[in-house]
Amino acid sequence: MTNWMELDQNIREWIAEAGKRIRASFQTELNIQTKSNRNDLVTNIDKATEEFFTDNIRNIYPDHEIVGEEGYGDELQEMKGITWVIDPIDGTMNFVHQQRNFAISIGVYENGVGILGYIYDVVHDELYFAKKGEGAYMNDIKLEELKPVDIEDSIVALNALWVTENKRIDPTILAPLVQTVRGVRSYGSAALEMAYVASGRLDAYLTMRLAPWDFAAGRILIEEVGGKVTNLKGEDLNPLEKSSVFVGNSQLHKTILEKYLYRFK
Numbered sequence: 243m244t245n246w247m248e249l250d251q252n253i254r255e256w257i258a259e260a261g262k263r264i265r266a267s268f269q270t271e272l273n274i275q276t277k278s279n280r281n282d283l284v285t286n287i288d289k290a291t292e293e294f295f296t297d298n299i300r301n302i303y304p305d306h307e308i309v310g311e312e313g314y315g316d317e318l319q320e321m322k323g324i325t326w327v328i329d330p331i332d333g334t335m336n337f338v339h340q341q342r343n344f345a346i347s348i349g350v351y352e353n354g355v356g357i358l359g360y361i362y363d364v365v366h367d368e369l370y371f372a373k374k375g376e377g378a379y380m381n382d383i384k385l386e387e388l389k390p391v392d393i394e395d396s397i398v399a400l401n402a403l404w405v406t407e408n409k410r411i412d413p414t415i416l417a418p419l420v421q422t423v424r425g426v427r428s429y430g431s432a433a434l435e436m437a438y439v440a441s442g443r444l445d446a447y448l449t450m451r452l453a454p455w456d457f458a459a460g461r462i463l464i465e466e467v468g469g470k471v472t473n474l475k476g477e478d479l480n481p482l483e484k485s486s487v488f489v490g491n492s493q494l495h496k497t498i499l500e501k502y503l504y505r506f507k
């Protein structure tokens with residue numbers, strides 16, 4: 243049996259320590275490399291942070307499995323037992339260019355079901371946390387159930403890329419949504435965008451391609467406040483696969499799916 247209380251205490255300690263080290267790194271020179279393309283960045287701090295978590299997890303929980311962005315985890319075909327899904331720095335471009343608007347994101351799954359989600363806004367020292375069935379919090383503040391909002395009054399997070407020519411979505415699908423909502427925002431960290439939906443700062447977030455570590459924690463937070471988490475076709479997310487992601491308060495999610503996304507194939 244998993245001692246979830248003890249596990250929660252351990253993660254919180256590790257997250258606090260990792261956050262301290264990341265803040266201290268602002269005083270040092272970053273070693274920046276690119277991955278799949280010139281805008282896909284990774285730094286020595288992304289790697290060191292992931293290694294810090296995987297070392298601690300393997301030390302205390304040798305039978306747990308790990309999925310991590312920077313390759314310190316395991317290669318998994320399926321989720322059995324306890325799986326940690328880790329993005330050491332979500333929003334690396336922001337980390338490099340802005341030293342803000344990035345987060346540590348950790349989801350803990352049991353047999354493929356999300357149990358614990360942590361999104362730590364390192365610069366603001368804000369920890370978004372959820373436990374399945376027990377609600378969601380921002381530090382000590384309990385997050386409220388998401389309330390219905392009219393689409394004309396909603397704030398939606400969306401990268402401008404998706405309403406220009408791109409290879410993932412016909413830009414004429416989301417352009418009318420942009421014209422209808424009250425405001426559109428783009429923060430450049432999927433984890434924070436999901437934490438903002440969970441805390442009601444945003445009403446929805448749509449993006450065309452995320453990896454499991456980008457959404458592992460956020461989906462647990464959003465579901466704990468009654469929000470909806472799917473891909474852009476309205477289907478459930480596979481926790482081990484890259485996917486488009488569409489999250490929002492339930493009623494707005496339904497409206498956007500029916501009025502705008504029905505054309506997305």
Ligand code: 2AM
Binds near residue numbers: 456
């Ligand atoms: P990252 O910084 O951890 O890579 C930026 O638009 C958001 O999308 C960030 O959360 C970023 O996570 C993620 N992201 C950027 N490029 C991605 C890609 N090729 N695949 C999956 N997620 C990506």
Ligand code: CA
Binds near residue numbers: 311329
């Ligand atoms: Ca990352």
